[in-house]
Amino acid sequence: MDCGTGIKPPFGRFSCSHVGFGSIKGLATNQLEEIGCQIILGNTYHLALRPTSELIDEMGGLHKFMNWPRAMLTDSGGFQMVSLLHLADITEKGVTFQSPVDGKPMLLTPEESIQIQNRIGADIIMALDDVVKTTITGPRIEEAMYRTLRWIDRCIAAHKRPNEQNLFGIVQGGLDPVLRDICVRGLVDRNLPGYAIGGLAGGEDKDSFWRVVAQCTAALPENKPRYVMGVGYPLDIVVCSALGADMYDCVYPTRTARFGTALIPEGVLKLKNKVMAEDTRPIDPTCDCMVCKNYTRAYIHCLVTVDAMGSQLVSYHNLYYMMKVCLRFSPENGITFSKPDPSIRLPISSFCSCAYVFFLRWFKYCGWVD
């Protein structure tokens, strides 16, 4: 698989792309997950160096870092703020949060976020946005949306390497169609290399979630990649792909792996379960990943029983599995959705409340579930 190799400026459409590093060449997979977390350290030195340090091995040294042939994305730090929100204070200047290292308050401005990401040198960098949980309602949503639009201009102005690095803007606006519309139009006007749909997967119901994705993808330009942030469940990815999204986070496969759970076509496999101790089959006999080719459920059971260290192998498989989900879903791979609807991108009107069932049926049609 060469997932991600297609991401280089200028953009073409890419059919399969997890945000994060290709799990393909066997980068230690729990490291992949950490990539979004680098920013929280706050120390400029760490910010610049930490995310790359994981890759030094693969790249043959720091000096070769800039030639890293695969796609790379760095987070603005904004996403982390959501999880640290009780510590974060958002003002027009930027986001102030407590450093998890020394507890001191630190201010991350849009300019700083971009500066740090310029230094790291990823192919895709994310604008700093004002994130609010979707469960919050009222004027705060509106404020966050407008602030995100103001900050994108500061990000664009601060961006020193626009020819090498692709700055993605993030659509905010909660579950409000009007606010989302204002935000998405505002960002499209700024003609960015790519767009992210943010502020989702924070506890909203599936129906609202997909409605927002559908609205945003419909309004975004065809030839620019769309990244749905915070989404990682296999079915969500399938649905969002059908709605015209291109990129996703890969937090779910690694997070679930830490609990000893593997993703398989039948659903999930709980490797901590005692019956696994004598199961000499691979995690997924139909999978051709490094882990499934080499390891039995019994051995992985032994790895995950007492601590989480064994989850590395499970993460590897899970990421591989998710990559396959994406690949199988790509039009280039001949999987088209001729039934029940031939169009990959659904008009909003057809996006009804029984979407989940609808897609499940689709899923079955494609042979994903029995």
Next chain:
Amino acid sequence: MKFAVKAWSNGKARAGVLQLGNCPGPIETPALLLSTRKGLPHFIPPDLLPSLPSPDSHLLQVSPLHFLEGLSPKTISKIGGLNKMLGLPDYGFAAVARDSMQSIPEYSSTNRIGASFETRVGRLLIKPVDYVEMISCMRPNIWATLADEVPAWVSEKRNKTSVDRTVRWLDECIALSSAGGTVFGSIVGGSNVEERERCAQEVAERNVSGYWIGGFGLGESMEERPALLNAVTDVLHEEKPRLVCGLGLPEEALQGVSAGIDLFDSDYIYHVTLGGFALTFPPSGVDISASEFCPSYDGSERTKINLRATIFRHNTHHYLKFFKSIREAIRAGEFDQFRRRFIESRRACDHLALTDDRAMAAVAVCI
């Protein structure tokens, strides 16, 4: 397994070649065995193992006791043994019951029936018959017989008992294992030169393919160690390989090499990495970089884990390089000079905490 000594230097230091049927090439000794957790090297995913120097990194030390955390020997046998189960067909495994991480000998609970170990699933008493069953199911290339390891501070009587038991268990293990295979007879004796010699003599008389020397790194002083090591190696057959556990620091490894040891465990690298340190001592004994201070690492647990794979690879590389230098010095007949130079150039603080950008630079340059 085939082993041959190829060169000697300054008395007992020796360079040799170890051949294992499934390894890509002969492994030159003195060599380092990479320590593992449940059969896989620490911190580094199996598909990245080939990035370490080959075949130097193809010798892995495994503790059969780790698998008691969830796997029965029968299942391991059904899967096809260690190489198959671990997806590492071209790696050599040396099975030793103890390590210094998760299978720690607990002499106070060891009795005449079996050896006791402190493990993550509690304290386990392992009888020779259990141990041999594990070995026959796992099929390692090399295995050391069960030993009663005691620390340096036990009474003369207890130390003597440990030698008696270890020799008796050796006989039991050999009798239980059908053909004998590649058995390394275990030698203990604590910090008593006579007991060391007695144990070595007993083991040397047995039908074993090599020797495992235990009971080091358990409270004996560095000064008394050369005499203990020499007492053992003086009576061993020259043509058989010697594996030692518990000599971790570079200086300790050099003591072992001086006494004619061929194979060493690498728990040291594990502990250094876990502590968050990158090794920067000059592996060839020539001072190439100076490091004056050792700031302690204050990062969170999370970030430490994140960096460990990289640092572990660096440290492993670094230590393998050190062993390569040792071999070159022996072949050149200059081991003593090498050793002296190395110890002189060593500084009090020759590993860097990860927060130091020079540590990162060292890592970046050396890989």
